[in-house]
Amino acid sequence: MAGRAPAPRLRPRSGPNARFGVVAARFNEPIVKKLVDGAVAAFTAGGVGAGAIDVRWVPGSFELPLAAHHLALSGRYAGIACVGVVIRGETPHFEHVAREAAAGIRSVALATGIPVTFGLITALTEEQAWARAGGDVGNRGAEAADAALEMVHFLEARTSVRPDRRTRTARRSRIGVRDHKR
């Protein structure tokens, strides 16, 4: 599936104070670094302050969901972009990695309510992967960051809860904790 994602450029209302995370899988690291650069550049272009973007590395794409889940539950992040590169090898192993990463990332977003987006390249060859890491076919990391920004904007338009408070608020209401005003 080739093609470029549309550039949304819908900025979160919370402005430069909103924090964003990039979780990056170290497998195929030289290509993944291009995705990280793309994601950071897109967040910055979207109005996120340079000091408000945290990049965290994990061993491989299989580990992306757990790391993203941990960051999302911290309540510190408005959105998180996951980036990684899965290239077909000689065995079906890569299919398991790609499938679990995709399903896991989706689950984290649904379970936490924090936009956690999918900046993975799944490619048949290294050449295809480079093309999607800032080459002819765009930069999947930048697209994941743009998607996170747009989803934060989407959620902000529908709730008065600040994005970085959303997880904490959801958790507190689930366990029946109320804020007592004195």
Ligand code: DLZ
């Ligand atoms: C083991 C493995 C393989 C074969 N291929 C990739 C890959 O193409 N891209 C990637 O990000 N990670 C790969 N991994 C590593 C797994 O994601 C994971 O880190 C290990 O299986 C340990 O859990």
